[in-house]
Amino acid sequence: MFKKLVSAPGIGIGLLFFVVLLALPSFLPRFFVYILGLIYVTSLLAMSLNLLVGHGGLFQFHHAVFYGVGAYTLALILVKTSLPTWVGFLAAPIAAALFGVGIGWFCVRLTQLYFGMLQISLGSLVWAIVYRWYKFTGGDDGIHGIPMPGFLSTLNQSYYFILVVMAVSLVLLYLILKSPFGSTLQAIRDNPQRCAAVGVNVKRHQLRAIAVGTFFAGIAGVLFVVLERSVFPDLLFWVLSLEIFIMCLLGGWFTFAGPVLGAAITVSLRTFVGKYTEYWTLILGVLLILLIFFLPEGVMGYFTNLFKPKGKETGERGKA
């Protein structure tokens, strides 16, 4: 009676897609392998944001901070301590989630824009510390030449690692979204007042969602270090926060995979248009204006609406 989470053909197509992506490095030049890796990392980051923005209705305006915290945690553990590598890989998302909950604890007391404003201020504070604390974080120079374990020594190996971790993370995010936790989160997005009236502790639930979302942002941070072997304060800068926000908007807030598409579009624009002009954001801006006018549900949202069976969700409007 009730639809299963995924249909068998859905799994098939997903697996096929995954296999194709796994095979790509054998054909593509290094540069494209790197760009694809960057798209995966950014996709995961945008997806983690969309859990909070699109499905949670939270004004998570400074999400990049948690991505940066994840990346810096891994970098610092690998460079400054002699702890085993896996400790760093594990500690990074946990640190990101701790920062998420720490900042979120203050933010969930406010709503909507005020939530966003406070997060921008507290997040910028973290950025400022990273930016100025030369002795510890390397300041605006960042940290470069971060040593990676042997199984990640080549670009192709890093690519496979990033692809697998991203795929697993997306599956987990999907399961979370379809879980009672996820549907309650979406209910809060639609109507927090009503949610409280059915016995949901709205603020606590939002805080838990932030913990989950920032955890995955931390994973994205780890993957960035795997790809780049360096970290710099731009990872926590508000400009990046804005960019991933736009990716969610571009792909479609209310779809699951929309942000992946948004990330792919943005990263490609930056790479291929950015080669010719430093004003590539101009094109992004124009694209965004067109989008808001013509595809308010995002690119992915537009296509899912297109293929939705007609009649299922329309009808009887205005009967009363």
Added chain:
Amino acid sequence: MLQVEGVVKCFDDFMAVNEARLTVQKGEIVAVIGPNGAGKTTLFNLITGHLRRDRGQILFKGEDISQLPPHVICRRGIGRSFQIVNVFHRLTVFENVQVAVLSRQGKSDTLFRPAGSLAVAETRRILESVGLIGKERRVVGSLSHGDQKILEIAIALGNEPELLILDEPTAGMSPEETFATIELILQLARTRGLTILFCEHDMDIVFSISRSIMVMHQGRTLLQAEPEEVRRNPEVQTAYLGGE
């Protein structure tokens, strides 16, 4: 079961609710009536914790609930529907009710199990009892206004409340829908042993189904009594009924 004593709520200088009194006994159907702006909805919001009272006492099953947040009051056993349709617009009918059922079962935080497999039987039972079965896969935004009002009640039932507060359950409905909704409310009260507190503009409905009626005027309680006595009361007639 519910005892409201001398409750006051001001918005700046405006006394929205002024020394309101209300008693609801277990198993009763109690109506609150009064002209627009009399403070009925504000009173309901005070009871369910969506607003905090400035003074006074709100006792539910003998305990003071006036300082509790809405979700705790809900878990104590007070469910409500809203005057203006207040549902989860992007979710399906089924999911709307399921959110409430999951919340009551304490499963809202379950992370790695598909929601589609949890609380299914109970959610379907509720949808069946209000007549929304067959529409459970529809997104709520596409339902008719009447169905959305019914869904309001269905969501509230998901919490298995002992006291159900309905804020103008038939507002904006056609006469046939109104009749069906009243039948539904009476039937729910009977089969589930619900205590119901509601407000309504249609005096025929109010006087035909209520055991007890509380009359509000400019935030004050004029009186609470049985329908016959309310009808005879001269003060009520000048303040309200006579005005029609």
